Amino acid sequence: MIFRAFGLVFFLLIHMMSKALVAHLLGVEYDNKVLMDRYPTKVLRMKKSLDNSVKKALKMVFKEDSAEGRKALRHFVKEVNILSKLNHPHIVIVDSVATLPKFNCILMPYYDGGNLTQILPYLNWHVSDHYLVQLCSALTYLRWKNIVHRDVKTDNVLLNTNHHIVLADFGLSDVLPPGQSMIKHIKGTIYYMAPEQSNSVPYDGFKSDMFALGVILWCMIMRMDVILFKPEQPLVEIVKSTTSLSPIDSNILCGLLEMNPDERWSITTLVNSLSGFPRFATKVQPFKERGLL
16 A cells, blocks of 8 residues: 655555565556666656556665665655645655665656756746746745755756746755744755855855755856856856846846845845846736745
8 A cells, every 4th residue: 555645754664575566556667767876866767557658756765774875764754754744836746655675765746858957058038037936936935834945956956848847856955943044064065055054153044045046047047057167256256247147137146146145135035026027027926826926
């Protein structure tokens, strides 16, 4: 029996079963494509057994008695617990969860557009604006839920061919007590991490996520992967010296990439600013009407 991973999270304890049998119990079959293979984590594309046109993604986290294996298990448990509490059109959902003696797995929708990193070279400003508003909706919802993502980056933005995006990978995320925003420890991906993370003092986790959103926006506007670009100076300084940017884009990027977290834009400031720009206003308004911003 498989328990749905909504509300409280239930783990299905299955012993002495092969991966093929687990896939059968989940109602899916392997679709001959490995989406990600970074041991101890592997993601496979699956297809529904009763309707092969319906694709799914199976995220497998192998159990290993090592520091890396134990860390992967912690991330798995945290991700499942957090996602079980969320319900938003721009945040990835979990269909089912299972745990076996050798690995744990999560069955999720398959996003046929890949991730944002893969399509950066092909973006135009209209699509980038649309993606930014969707990400604002997702981060607004997380702020309402007091959840800091801590690994916002283009690799973790999944999309389908209709330009619908979702924020994924909550293994590093933290749920904070009501009214609290300060967090500790260095987490995330290089070049997306806010500068204050290098200090050995608590910092505002939500403002850290906003910095990462600024990096994503820079990647979309410049149509390049910041990790491949390897900036040698703060991105905000690069923005200020980039004459090809529109005044609107430069203003938004400077607000998000501000080095001082106290002066960096919050998600509320960003949404209010976007609403004041005619270029974004028509994209923001439908989200506000649906209660998504």
